[in-house]
Amino acid sequence: MQIDTFNATNYHALCDALALKDQRLASILKLYGYPPFWSRPNTFESLIHIILEQQVSLSAALAAIEKLRQVLPEFTPESFLMLNDEVLKSCYFSRQKIGYARDLAIHLSDGRLDLLQLETLHGDEVRQQLIRIKGIGNWTIDIYLLMILHRTDVFPKGDLAAMNGLRKLAGTSETVPKEELATETLLWKPYRSIATMLIWHLYLAEGKKHSGQKKRH
Numbered sequence: 001m002q003i004d005t006f007n008a009t010n011y012h013a014l015c016d017a018l019a020l021k022d023q024r025l026a027s028i029l030k031l032y033g034y035p036p037f038w039s040r041p042n043t044f045e046s047l048i049h050i051i052l053e054q055q056v057s058l059s060a061a062l063a064a065i066e067k068l069r070q071v072l073p074e075f076t077p078e079s080f081l082m083l084n085d086e087v088l089k090s091c092y093f094s095r096q097k098i099g100y101a102r103d104l105a106i107h108l109s110d111g112r113l114d115l116l117q118l119e120t121l122h123g124d125e126v127r128q129q130l131i132r133i134k135g136i137g138n139w140t141i142d143i144y145l146l147m148i149l150h151r152t153d154v155f156p157k158g159d160l161a162a163m164n165g166l167r168k169l170a171g172t173s174e175t176v177p178k179e180e181l182a183t184e185t186l187l188w189k190p191y192r193s194i195a196t197m198l199i200w201h202l203y204l205a206e207g208k209k210h211s212g213q214k215k216r217h
Contacts, residue, residue, distance in 0.1 A: 005151060011034075011037050014152075018191055024170075028169075028198045028199075032202065035198055036197075038200070044104070044115070047144065051097060051104070052064045052093075053143075064093065068091045068093075071087055077104070104134075107133055126141065142155075146193045146196060151193060153189055153192050156196065157182050161203045161204070162200060165203035166181060166184060166185070
């Protein structure tokens with residue numbers, strides 16, 4: 001069973017291949033260079049970090065995960081489940097995200113979810129496993145597939161930065177429905193993950209001119 005992934009070794013070559021396919025992506029490379037190789041390890045901590053990024057700025061989520069690291073002797077599901085609401089609120093967790101994070105920790109600690117096993121599954125199977133956990137929806141799964149498992153053909157339609165960057169790239173107005181806009185990405189199959197990295201790169205570079213911050217969702 002072949003699972004297509006990308007890595008730091010072939011990343012620039014895949015960016016170059018997409019640039020040859022689409023002049024708009026080539027212009028991103030020309031203006032801003034290669035995007036960073038955004039990557040995270042396949043761990044409980046990384047999934048908690050993505051949950052914290054839901055609907056907030058990246059800086060706010062980073063502050064929360066750094067605060068959480070200070071109170072956890074080991075960043076494991078079992079250690080996390082020992083923290084009470086007050087401690088988690090002091091780490092900037094909302095009541096809702098406390099519930100999400102605990103449900104994830106329970107699934108991992110009782111063996112219903114195995115992160116290493118997910119590496120061996122196709123994207124649809126990974127989605128079926130993760131969607132059962134409270135608070136983990138398609139956006140979170142897309143980011144997990146893209147940034148952690150490095151699957152090659154993911155475009156996160158629920159990501160604000162990706163969609164706004166795509167609108168800018170495609171030159172479409174905000175009135176164009178998200179589903180219609182997403183058809184623009186079909187040109188980049190089977191490497192839509194690489195195109196997403198390029199679009200994020202564009203969005204962040206352009207945002208610096210306005211002191212903007214990329215947000216999730």
